[in-house]
Amino acid sequence: QLANIGVIGMAVMGSNLARNLAHRGHRVAVYNRTTSKTDAVIAEHGSEGDFRPAAELADFVASLERPRRIIIMVKAGAGTDATIDALIPLLEEGDIVVDGGNAFFEDTRRREEKLRGHGLHFVGAGISGGEVGALEGPSIMPGGSPESYEALGPILESIAAQVDGEPCCTYIGTDGAGHFVKMVHNGIEYADMQFIGEAFELLKALGLSHDEMADVFATWNTGDLDSYLIEITSEVLRKRDPNTGAPLVEVIVDAAGMKGTGTWTVQSALNLGTPVNSIAESVFARAISSAPELRAAAQKALQGPDGAINVADRDLFIDQIRQALWASKVVAYAQGLDEIRMAGLEYGWDINVGEVAKIWRGGCIIRAKLLERIRSEYAANQLVTLLEAPSVASGLADAQDAWREVVAVAVRAGVPVPGFSSALAHYDQARAPRLNAALTQGLRDYFGAHTYKRVDREGSFHINWSTDGAEVDGTDTH
Numbered sequence: 091q092l093a094n095i096g097v098i099g100m101a102v103m104g105s106n107l108a109r110n111l112a113h114r115g116h117r118v119a120v121y122n123r124t125t126s127k128t129d130a131v132i133a134e135h136g137s138e139g140d141f142r143p144a145a146e147l148a149d150f151v152a153s154l155e156r157p158r159r160i161i162i163m164v165k166a167g168a169g170t171d172a173t174i175d176a177l178i179p180l181l182e183e184g185d186i187v188v189d190g191g192n193a194f195f196e197d198t199r200r201r202e203e204k205l206r207g208h209g210l211h212f213v214g215a216g217i218s219g220g221e222v223g224a225l226e227g228p229s230i231m232p233g234g235s236p237e238s239y240e241a242l243g244p245i246l247e248s249i250a251a252q253v254d255g256e257p258c259c260t261y262i263g264t265d266g267a268g269h270f271v272k273m274v275h276n277g278i279e280y281a282d283m284q285f286i287g288e289a290f291e292l293l294k295a296l297g298l299s300h301d302e303m304a305d306v307f308a309t310w311n312t313g314d315l316d317s318y319l320i321e322i323t324s325e326v327l328r329k330r331d332p333n334t335g336a337p338l339v340e341v342i343v344d345a346a347g348m349k350g351t352g353t354w355t356v357q358s359a360l361n362l363g364t365p366v367n368s369i370a371e372s373v374f375a376r377a378i379s380s381a382p383e384l385r386a387a388a389q390k391a392l393q394g395p396d397g398a399i400n401v402a403d404r405d406l407f408i409d410q411i412r413q414a415l416w417a418s419k420v421v422a423y424a425q426g427l428d429e430i431r432m433a434g435l436e437y438g439w440d441i442n443v444g445e446v447a448k449i450w451r452g453g454c455i456i457r458a459k460l461l462e463r464i465r466s467e468y469a470a471n472q473l474v475t476l477l478e479a480p481s482v483a484s485g486l487a488d489a490q491d492a493w494r495e496v497v498a499v500a501v502r503a504g505v506p507v508p509g510f511s512s513a514l515a516h517y518d519q520a521r522a523p524r525l526n527a528a529l530t531q532g533l534r535d536y537f538g539a540h541t542y543k544r545v546d547r548e549g550s551f552h553i554n555w556s557t558d559g560a561e562v563d564g565t566d567t568h
C-alpha cells in the first residue's frame with residue numbers, strides 16, 4: 091500500500107508534523123534535501139509509526155498514492171520555490187501540494203496560479219503552534235481549491251488540535267486565504283505580547299517582585315484572560331537565571347526580535363485601508379526596542395518622570411491593569427478580524443470569521459478563552475466588527491473606566507503603554523459620532539483643492555480659498 095501523505099523538509103517543523111501524522115495512523119512518506127536529516131529522524135522516531143523515507147525526490151513522489159498529497163515544510167521563500175520547481179515535473183494532474191511554512195500570502199497566490207497552470211492544486215496552509223503544536227496538534231489554516239480540501243481536509247483535521255471535539259482546522263478560502271489568516275494570527279500574537287509586556291511594566295512600576303508578578307499572571311489565567319500566552323508569562327517571570335539567580339527577564343537584553351509576519355500584517359492592513367493600530371504599535375514597539383542608537387541618544391537627552399507608580403490602593407490598580415489588558419486584547423482581536431474580513435472582500439475569499447476564531451481556540455499561540463466568546467458572537471450575529479457584538483460591547487463598557495485610569499496613570503508616570511492607549515483610542519474613534527477627519531478634509535481642500543462632502547446634501551464641494559471664498563461644485567476639481 092502506498093503512502094497516503096508525504097512531508098518534505100525534516101527540520102524541526104516538518105519532522106514533528108510527520109511524526110504527528112504517523113501517530114494518527116497515516117502512512118507518511120518523508121524526504122529532505124539533505125538525506126542525513128531524514129536518516130536521523132527515522133533512526134530516532136521510525137518505530138513510532140509507518141514512515142516511508144526516500145533519499146530521492148522522484149522515489150518520494152512515486153511512493154505516494156494518487157492524488158498525491160505533499161506537505162512542504164522547508165525554509166519559507168527560495169526554499170519553497172526550489173522545492174516546488176523540483177516537484178512539478180514529477181507530479182500528475184490533480185496532485186495536491188501544500189505549503190505549511192510561513193509564506194507571505196501574495197507568494198501563495200502566485201504559486202497557486204502557477205501550479206494551477208500545470209493542473210495541480212496548491213494549498214497554502216498556515217500552521218501555528220510551534221514545534222510542540224506540530225507534534226501534538228497545531229491549529230491549521232488551509233487555503234486553496236475547495237476540491238483539494240476534500241482530499242486533504244480529513245488528514246489535516248486528524249492531526250490538528252481538538253477543542254470540544256472539533257478540530258482546529260477548517261477550510262479558509264481560495265489561494266492565499268489560509269496564509270493571510272495565519273499572518274493576521276501572528277499580528278494578533280504581537281499585540282497580545284505587547285499588552286502583556288505593558289502589564290508587566292506597570293506591575294513592576296508598582297513595586298511587585300517577579301514572583302508576585304508571576305502569581306498575578308497565574309491568577310489572571312484562571313479568569314477571562316485565560317490563555318496560553320498569559321500562562322507562559324507566569325512561568326517566564328518566575329524563572330531564575332541559572333547563572334546569577336536573578337530573575338531571568340532582568341538578564342535578557344530588552345531588544346525584541348521579529349521574523350516579518352507582524353510587519354506583513356500591518357503592511358497588508360495599510361494596503362487595505364483597515365485600522366490595526368494596536369498591532370502596528372506592537373510592531374513599532376519591537377522596532378524601538380531594537381534601535382540601540384536611537385535609544386542611547388534619546389536616553390542622554392530626554393527628561394521625564396522616573397516611571398514609579400504610587401497609588402492609594404495597589405490591589406485595585408492591579409485589577410484595573412487586568413481590565414485594561416483584557417479590553418486592549420479584545421480590540422486587537424477585533425482589528426485583526428476586521429483585517430481578515432476586509433481582505434476577504436478584496437480578494438474574493440468568502441472567509442467565515444467565526445470559523446477562524448473557532449480554529450484559533452486550540453493548538454496555536456494565541457489560543458485563549460476569549461476566542462470561544464468571539465466564535466459564538468460571530469455564529470449568533472451578522473457582525474461588521476467584533477466590537478459591536480453584544481457581550482463584547484458590554485464587557486468593554488464595564489472595563490473602560492479601569493482602562494482609562496491605567497492609561498492615565500501610566501502616562502503621568504512616564505510608563506509607555508502604546509498598546510493599551512492605541513487600543514483605547516481605537517475604541518473611542520470607532521464609537522465617536524464625529525471624527526476630526528472633517529477638519530482634515532477642510533485642510534486638504536484648502537491646500538490641494540481635494541474637495542469635501544457635506545453632511546446635508548449630495549455631491550462634492552470646494553471653497554475658492556484664494557479668491558472670493560465662495561463654495562463651488564467640486565465635481566470637476568481633482
Ligand code: NBP
Binds near residue numbers: 098124221
Ligand atoms: P527551517 O525554516 O529551518 O528550514 C530548514 C529546512 O528547509 C530543511 O529541511 C532544509 O533542508 C530545507 N531547505 C532549505 Br533551508 N533550502 C532548501 C532548498 N533550496 N530546497 C529544499 N529544501 C530546502 O525549518 P523549520 O524551522 O522546520 O520551519 C519550516 C517552516 O515552518 C518555515 O516556513 C517556517 O517559517 C515555518 N515555521 C513555523 C513555525 C510555527 O510555529 N508555525 C515555527 C517554526 C517554523 P536541508 O536540511 O537540506 O538544509
